[in-house]
Amino acid sequence: MSMKDSQKQRYLPDDYIFKQGEKGDKAYLLLDGRVAIEVNDKKVAEISEMEIFGEMSLILNKPRTASIKALKPSIVLPIDQKILKDLLSGCPPVISSLVKQLAYRLSQCDQEIQSLKKKS
Secondary structure, three states: OOHHHHHOEEEOOOOEEEOOOOEOOEEEEEEEEEEEEEEOOEEEEEEOOOOEEOHHHHHHOOEOOOEEEEEEEEEEEEEEHHHHHHHHHOOOHHHHHHHHHHHHHHHHHHHHHHHHHHHO
16 A cells, blocks of 8 residues: 555545634645535535545645535545645745745635625
8 A cells, every 4th residue: 555545534425624713734636536615604616536625725725715615425635734845846936935825826816815705
């Protein structure tokens, strides 16, 4: 059994992989299955295989901005700070700066969207 196999996590339908507001230090790669993104207990989107989620908390060390719930039996591979650093260390410094900058800007947009929703 490879190291990767031992790191995989399995979830059943209606299991939460993480919940909004929790402290997060991992992103996840969805290897198999399907999961829902919920914001304030409402489903806003779905994620399919080979997509990454939870990356904002990983990169910015911020609390989770959404919950992730399995819709069908799902297998995920956690990506932690070490894996991210290893991935980015192979890139030119400009790439890792860009990744952090994009994540930061995206989180700013998320906050603006939330405050606009409250006003309407």
